[in-house]
Amino acid sequence: MIELAYRRATDVAAAIRFAAEEATPKFLGGGTNLVDLMREGAEAPATLIDVTRLPGRIQEREGGGVLIEGAARNTAIAEHRAVRERYPMLAKAILAGASGQIRNMATVGGNLLQRTRCFYFYDSAGRCNKRAPGAGCDAVEGFNRIHAVLGASPACVATHPSDMCVAFAALDAIVHLDGPEGPRTLPMTAFHRLPGDTPEVETELRPHELITAVELPPLPFAARSTYRKVRDRSSYAFALVSVAAALDVDEGGRVRDVRIALGGVAHKPWRASKAEAALRGAMASAESFRAAAEAELAAAVPLRDNAFKPGLAVRTIVSTLGELARGEAA
């Protein structure tokens, strides 16, 4: 039998040192995705480096931000008072994902690194460019109701399954990394990659690098923000389309600032920059919300089974911004 080694780190330095000593290590968080992928043969590390006993603190920072360490559990983040009050969209996104049991296990570092839920990625009998680069993609012309409509490529039409990361993208979160070459940071929006012709490379993470924290910069108007998730059943399902949004409207009813990110539509959490640009300075009305949403989805390329997604995304953006404009959401 092929040996699988296990090492447990209790601080960042040890985790990085252990990883550098191993040929094919994988950091192990809650295991809610990696354990399943190992059983399916989609991941085959020789060594697991358990990072669940790193501190996982959630710290309020001067100036109004929050720093979430990589081992923090989903439940702990959604439960944290500063997160709920300053960034309700993040608490809501986390609570909209998975189940109570999984949220108790899953870590923020693992959330960023979870793999797609594309059926063909899990199916060892099918073709998948993520599993076997160059093999081809059975999803492009297969059952692709759950697949991407923005930023996809002929090589891959998978989506990133996270809810949490959609809120992070909207909030301009900063990913803190550490590894053999020392610590560095990346904007959340630059952490995940579009598939291009290398869909097996999903993030900018370098070999043996560890996600040590995700930092939320201060964003006062995010105190009025929300997360809307549309899915095939009302709980415990991945998003067909989701919207994380924060809206700042001035006394004259114009949009002073806005943050919008979409889930379920692309290979990465999709920051809706075109919609945001169209909205800044515009009246906070259903008409401008619709025009902005349509501008964002104009580039959408639907597949056989997901032609509903661009329209659903537009309607969900309009509805979510309307809710925020009327002061109905937290």
Add this chain to the structure above:
Amino acid sequence: MQIRVNGRMHDVEVDMRTSLLDLLREHLHLSGTKKGCNQGGCGACTVLVDGERILSCLALAAQYDDREITTIEGLGTPDALHPLQQAFIDHDGFQCGYCTPGQICSAVGMAAELRRGLPSAVSRDVTDGSFALTQEEVRERMSGNLCRCGAHNGIVAAVLDIFAEEVA
């Protein structure tokens, strides 16, 4: 590794791939915890770790040494049922019973979350931490536990019966 299950310490040798679920069932012969999908989709394998509900099928046993595991065998016995077990009987919260241990462990873990004021996806306001334990709240908070007999109405009634007063 050493693992404490239902108050008793066990010394066990397991392969690294062994899940907490298989450790409980195959090594410790605690067969109350059930294997349903074995991929995190059904909740039948739910156990409590230091009082928090988790899925034992997606948990590698090695990650849980020195932790306190509680299974259905630790919550109630045939002679001394947990109040929620009695409520499941009273409200017809099961037919085949296969999902029941997971449902009960999950609900006990959920009750601890309620006491801490953890909101859910259907709580109207996540900022203030106050909510009523309605049917809608129970369904959302228990959505990780599937019952394919369709006893969900009885399950929700049993959970409300025992835990509705947890939230004021």
